[in-house]
Amino acid sequence: MNIILLGPPGAGKGTQAARLVAARGMVQLSTGDMLRAAVKAGTPVGLQAKAVMDAGALVSDEIVSALIGEALDRMAPDQGAIFDGYPRTVAQAETLESILAGRGRTLDHVIELDVDEDALVDRITGRFTCASCGAGYHDRYKQPAVAGVCDSCGGTEFKRRPDDNAETVRTRMAEYRAKTAPILPHYEARGLVSRVDGMAEMDEVTAAIGAILDR
Numbered sequence: 001m002n003i004i005l006l007g008p009p010g011a012g013k014g015t016q017a018a019r020l021v022a023a024r025g026m027v028q029l030s031t032g033d034m035l036r037a038a039v040k041a042g043t044p045v046g047l048q049a050k051a052v053m054d055a056g057a058l059v060s061d062e063i064v065s066a067l068i069g070e071a072l073d074r075m076a077p078d079q080g081a082i083f084d085g086y087p088r089t090v091a092q093a094e095t096l097e098s099i100l101a102g103r104g105r106t107l108d109h110v111i112e113l114d115v116d117e118d119a120l121v122d123r124i125t126g127r128f129t130c131a132s133c134g135a136g137y138h139d140r141y142k143q144p145a146v147a148g149v150c151d152s153c154g155g156t157e158f159k160r161r162p163d164d165n166a167e168t169v170r171t172r173m174a175e176y177r178a179k180t181a182p183i184l185p186h187y188e189a190r191g192l193v194s195r196v197d198g199m200a201e202m203d204e205v206t207a208a209i210g211a212i213l214d215r
Helices: 013-024 031-041 044-054 061-074 090-101 117-125 166-180 183-188 202-214
Strands: 003-006 027-030 081-084 109-114 127-130 136-138 193-197
Touching: 003 013, 013 027, 013 081, 013 202, 027 031, 027 061, 031 044, 031 061, 044 061, 061 081, 061 090, 090 183, 109 183, 109 202, 117 127, 117 166, 183 193, 193 202
Parallel strands: 003 081, 003 109, 027 081, 109 193
Antiparallel strands: 127 136
16 A cells, blocks of 8 residues: 655654554655665665755756655565655656556555644644653653653753744745645545544544555
8 A cells, every 4th residue: 555644844744654664564755865865875866866966956856756766666565655755746746656557556545634733833842852862742741750851761951953943833834735735636636635633642643544544
């Protein structure tokens, strides 16, 4: 089963993708991660991408498509793919269909994690992590059991991402809407789009996604 997982930063895509990987043996294909890995490994596509990026240009759709093709070729035939961050345009959506068809695969679901913008701002701006082990906390929803001491490792230093502020979050939301607006009608016309309440508890979101995949 091959799916596209959509949602703005902070909606929980990473968490839900990791759960699908663990529970169903799927492979998360994040174009950003694949690009960095290909450049680091020095693959033919990675070298192409590096040359483009070193010149200060944007990586072309052709290079991204080649990365996805390489990743799919490394997967077992019965492994499903989770596409994260791709496609973002109708042209990319059509290219993805060709890439999948060329490997005997089809796109089964497009799942969007639906979020409330104000609630998402609250969720993101309140989060912080242990500087030592990376355990996650939140000002309102998940404080350490002992104030100032990490539950996991006992560390006493914490940090916040500098871009976890309201202005940046709202900018990300606007960018997400602008990028996904073109492709949603394309997939809705094919009856592939399902929406899940991304503001629900993590386990509820996981269950809702599982129900979509199992129906």
